[in-house]
Amino acid sequence: MKKALICGVSGQDGSYLADFLLKKGYTVFGGSRDAQMTSSKNLKLLGIQQDVQLVSISINDFRSVLQTLLKVKPDEVYNLAGQSSVGLSFDQPVETLESISVGTLNLLEAIRFTNLPIRFYNAGSSECFGDTGSLAADETTPFRPRSPYGVAKAAAFWQVANYREAYQLYASTGILFNHESPLRPERFVTQKIVAAACRIANGSKEILSLGNIDIARDWGWAPDYVEAMWLMLQQNNADDYVIATGKTHKLSEFIRIVFNTLNLDWHNYVRTDSSFFRPTDIVEGHANPSKAKHQLGWEARFKMEDVGRLMVENRFEIEKNIAQSIL
Structure with missing residues (x-):
């Protein structure tokens, strides 16, 4: 072992x-x-x-x-x-x-x-x-x-x-x-988006403030x-x-996927705030993971569209488990 x-x-x-x-x-x-x-x-x-x-x-x-x-x-x-x-x-x-x-x-x-x-x-x-x-x-x-x-x-x-x-x-x-993943803390922008979208879907009247939503990542x-x-x-x-997955998307696309999963139009709930901009940032991030595929036999099973949906679905499941553990 x-x-x-x-x-x-x-x-x-x-x-x-x-x-x-x-x-x-x-x-x-x-x-x-x-x-x-x-x-x-x-x-x-x-x-x-x-x-x-x-x-x-x-x-x-x-x-x-x-x-x-x-x-x-x-x-x-x-x-x-x-x-x-x-x-x-x-x-x-x-x-x-x-x-x-x-x-x-x-x-x-x-x-x-x-x-x-x-x-x-x-x-x-x-x-x-x-x-x-x-x-x-x-x-x-x-x-x-x-x-x-x-x-x-x-x-x-x-x-x-x-x-x-x-x-x-x-x-x-x-x-x-x-x-x-759902285990990300909310200081990471993806979890911040998912958490806010879930609260809004549950009746919250908040507006989600984000930095540059035109950045692109894999x-x-x-x-x-x-x-x-x-x-x-x-x-x-x-x-x-x-x-990496080998596919790059703008943050605005991730936002759309998350809110769509909850049957919401993200344009009604998201605003950009320059105070969240970083001193220096990466505009685009593109990856070529072909070496991992050929030498390790590894390839990403889930793409960005899946990630946004899974984070929403798993968040509700995690919150349910936490509530049951408290009871």
């Missing part, structure tokens, strides 16, 4: 990955700064809280990382930890850089120090590419990040590449484009993407992969 350590297990990707690995027969350890105090909300919603063994680990503290690896002796380590919001990174650039780049470096160095045969996955981001215009970014596209978050993820990417080449570590980065379904993470660590050789 394989053992996996997921750093950042309480987040969207960490929770779905834990569920995926448990179904594969893994023993799953979930890392968080304080295992006794961590929020297990997402694990509870997926019904796997009792199956994940929580361990305390601060990836910004090398000693903590080293002690955890020696204690758990995992076969695979998934680094999904760190500040995860692009928007918040403009307000917290130091925290963003330290939690992502320093944390990644500590994990890599601790794996090298222990000399354990650990396979390492690092969560990269399409934010590393910056604005590529209509060019579909692949694994050879240069990085030109336009946010503190993108800068931090780019630094972590090159750390992984360096340890793979210099020390022969099995270390891979998944350069993931936007991927959503949106996928998060449970699809955690399978790609796992597949990367099952290959004979470590490598980096772009993970």
